[in-house]
Amino acid sequence: MFLLTLTLNSAHATLKIEVTHGIKGAMPIAIIPFDIQVNSFDENFAKLISNDLYKSGFFEVMQSYNYPQKVHYSHNLKYKVWRDLGIEQVVVGRVLPSIRSDYAVEFELVDTVRGKRITGYKIPVRKESFRKIAHKISDIIYENLTGIPGIFGTRIAYISSIKEKHRKKFTLNVADMDGYNAVPVYISKRELMSPAWSPDGKYLAYVSFEKKHPQVYIQNLAKGTRVRAPDIDNSTSAPAWSPDGNMLAVTISVGNNLEIFTYEIQTRTTKRFTQSLGIDTEAIWSPDGKSIIFTSNRSGKPHLYRKFLNTGKTARLTFKGVYNADADISPDGRYVVMTHNAGQGFKIGLLDTKTGYFRVLTNGMLDEAPSFAPNGRMILYATEQKQGYGILVAVSEDGRIKQKLSLSDGNVREPVWAPYKK
Amino acid sequence: MYKKLFIIFAPFIMLVSCTMMDAEDAPVEIPTEPLLTLPEIDAGEVAPLEKAEYVEMEVIEDDTVTANEDGSVRENTLYFDYDSAEVNYDPTDLVGMFAKTMVSNSDATIRLEGHADERGSRAYNLALGERRAQTVKDLMMLRDIESDRISVISYGEEQPVATSHDEDSWQQNRRVEFILE
Numbered sequence: 259m260f261l262l263t264l265t266l267n268s269a270h271a272t273l274k275i276e277v278t279h280g281i282k283g284a285m286p287i288a289i290i291p292f293d294i295q296v297n298s299f300d301e302n303f304a305k306l307i308s309n310d311l312y313k314s315g316f317f318e319v320m321q322s323y324n325y326p327q328k329v330h331y332s333h334n335l336k337y338k339v340w341r342d343l344g345i346e347q348v349v350v351g352r353v354l355p356s357i358r359s360d361y362a363v364e365f366e367l368v369d370t371v372r373g374k375r376i377t378g379y380k381i382p383v384r385k386e387s388f389r390k391i392a393h394k395i396s397d398i399i400y401e402n403l404t405g406i407p408g409i410f411g412t413r414i415a416y417i418s419s420i421k422e423k424h425r426k427k428f429t430l431n432v433a434d435m436d437g438y439n440a441v442p443v444y445i446s447k448r449e450l451m452s453p454a455w456s457p458d459g460k461y462l463a464y465v466s467f468e469k470k471h472p473q474v475y476i477q478n479l480a481k482g483t484r485v486r487a488p489d490i491d492n493s494t495s496a497p498a499w500s501p502d503g504n505m506l507a508v509t510i511s512v513g514n515n516l517e518i519f520t521y522e523i524q525t526r527t528t529k530r531f532t533q534s535l536g537i538d539t540e541a542i543w544s545p546d547g548k549s550i551i552f553t554s555n556r557s558g559k560p561h562l563y564r565k566f567l568n569t570g571k572t573a574r575l576t577f578k579g580v581y582n583a584d585a586d587i588s589p590d591g592r593y594v595v596m597t598h599n600a601g602q603g604f605k606i607g608l609l610d611t612k613t614g615y616f617r618v619l620t621n622g623m624l625d626e627a628p629s630f631a632p633n634g635r636m637i638l639y640a641t642e643q644k645q646g647y648g649i650l651v652a653v654s655e656d657g658r659i660k661q662k663l664s665l666s667d668g669n670v671r672e673p674v675w676a677p678y679k680k
Numbered sequence: 681m682y683k684k685l686f687i688i689f690a691p692f693i694m695l696v697s698c699t700m701m702d703a704e705d706a707p708v709e710i711p712t713e714p715l716l717t718l719p720e721i722d723a724g725e726v727a728p729l730e731k732a733e734y735v736e737m738e739v740i741e742d743d744t745v746t747a748n749e750d751g752s753v754r755e756n757t758l759y760f761d762y763d764s765a766e767v768n769y770d771p772t773d774l775v776g777m778f779a780k781t782m783v784s785n786s787d788a789t790i791r792l793e794g795h796a797d798e799r800g801s802r803a804y805n806l807a808l809g810e811r812r813a814q815t816v817k818d819l820m821m822l823r824d825i826e827s828d829r830i831s832v833i834s835y836g837e838e839q840p841v842a843t844s845h846d847e848d849s850w851q852q853n854r855r856v857e858f859i860l861e
Contacts, residue, residue, distance in 0.1 A: 449838040452803050465806075471833045472806060493810065493834065496803035509807065511832075514814045516807045537807040553804050559763070560804055581763070584801030597801045604799055624845065626801050642798075642845060672802060 284318040285403060287311060288345045291322060293330035293352040296361045301388045303351060303363060310396035310410045315659030320345055332366040332375050340370040349399060360385045367399050377402050389438060409435060409631045413676040414638060415453045415462055416650060420668040430464055437663045443479060454497045455676045463497035463506060474508050488521045488528050498541045507541035507550055518552055540584050545591045553583040562596060578616050584627060588634040595628040595637055606639050619657040629674045640671040758816060760854040765811035767819060775816065778858045779823035791859040792816050794834040797850035806836030816856045
């Protein structure tokens with residue numbers, strides 16, 4: 259197994275991506291460098307696709323200097339030569355001139371055992387969308403070979419911070435899932451927290467301390483406009499979207515306690531949802547919209563509970579350990595991932611709500627803020643490195659593949675994976 | 681979920697081993713079906729920062745920090761046990777001292793700022809900091825300070841006094857600060 263390190267220099271920050279664990283018995287694949295039939299083209303489709311597939315952990319990507327053939331059309335492949343090397347899938351491609359766009363890319367995914375093209379596409383490409391197209395190709399290959407929708411074209415949001423002695427800067431960022439193309443969408447000298455994607459991926463709700471206490475805002479990502487939601491002076495925190503995007507669940511300080519409310523965005527009406535003597539916060543809506551999972555310390559220690567919206571029935575979900583908080587739910591509604599502590603430090607735990615089976619996925623001391631990828635196959639979370647910097651880690655839901663994203667000059671934390679675009 | 685994936689792979693792997701032999705000398709099949717065409721994909725729809733509202737960075741004087749650089753106990757700070765909002769230890773009677781000051785200065789108001797250590801989730805820690813400040817508010821109200829003269833705010837784990845990842849630092853960060861206004 260090799261270590262993959264990519265470094266990006268951008269105007270804002272250097273985000274370093276590192277894969278530290280791989281999977282044994284992964285599917286062998288070769289991505290032959292594409293034939294470039296246009297002038298002044300210096301991007302590398304094959305390399306980016308190779309990196310994507312490798313990082314998914316499901317593929318063992320053959321090194322290009324070992325390739326027995328450097329061809330660009332499937333009909334030129336000698337299948338037996340590849341089969342003899344144990345390579346059962348080969349990708350060939352070419353970059354061509356295009357009338358409609360800057361250029362076009364064609365690729366073919368070939369099964370060398372059956373001697374058959376599995377799929378192939380021609381895609382018009384504008385220069386600035388090269389990475390997006392390459393990720394799209396990775397998604398097509400991944401889905402064809404695993405049967406699972408790919409996530410290489412998805413985005414993430416996270417908070418980064420730089421603190422000097424009398425100077426602080428907090429940034430809410432949106433980036434590609436591999437850490438590239440990071441765009442700061444809101445910058446503040448005061449704390450930012452708890453980003454949450456709307457189900458259509460067009461808005462982010464988050465907590466800002468700009469009025470010196472925590473309050474939830476919704477920001478339109480395309481326009482940059484923001485509204486306070488709900489528009490009240492109380493401290494509000496921990497926003498979560500309903501699956502239809504019409505409502506938020508938020509924690510509001512009322513009286514001397516913190517309770518979860520639902521907030522209907524169009525009508526601006528709030529409705530109390532929880533009532534207990536303890537802290538109730540960190541709501542997350544189930545994908546069917548019927549229940550909300552949240553953290554409560556009503557039993558003395560923080561644990562996860564599920565309350566149904568129609569019946570008002572509440573059930574405790576977690577019993578293992580002394581601390582279970584900040585849940586996220588898999589897109590199929592079956593799995594709940596959380597920040598978990600059983601006395602050995604804070605780790606990411608995964609609960610199968612169907613069987614009750616619970617598993618600890620990570621082995622850090624300060625792992626927190628887990629978020630499911632939209633295909634449910636990876637989980638992004640935050641942890642601390644020894645030097646004290648917060649970094650992000652993407653882990654496969656079996657805990658075996660890890661990919662680190664770190665910022666060279668500051669903390670990154672509270673990652674949230676965007677939904678598929680609708 | 682991983683099991684599910686394996687089930688998806690299993691028939692494929694079997695198929696591979698069966699066809700491997702036959703394919704050995706079989707003529708190469710040349711794909712003839714045309715390539716599928718994808719529509720153009722947008723480069724992105726996140727607004728550049730100029731469009732988003734932007735708060736200029738500035739040097740701020742932090743009026744709330746009264747920390748000793750060496751992290752020693754501060755005179756306006758009450759400390760808490762892990763994951764607890766109970767006041768178990770107030771050796772210098774901070775609550776009584778500040779209540780007395782406010783009784784003799786009837787126009788004084790106080791801000792109670794609750795904090796938590798870095799462990800665990802941020803939103804839960806925000807709630808915990810608020811509960812700590814709220815507990816102190818309740819104690820001051822027991823000493824006849826009016827509710828509307830006491831404001832409560834939580835910073836959760838966002839403003840640590842000590843930044844090491846150990847119990848020494850965590851202990852200093854689980855706190856409520858009294859700030860007279």
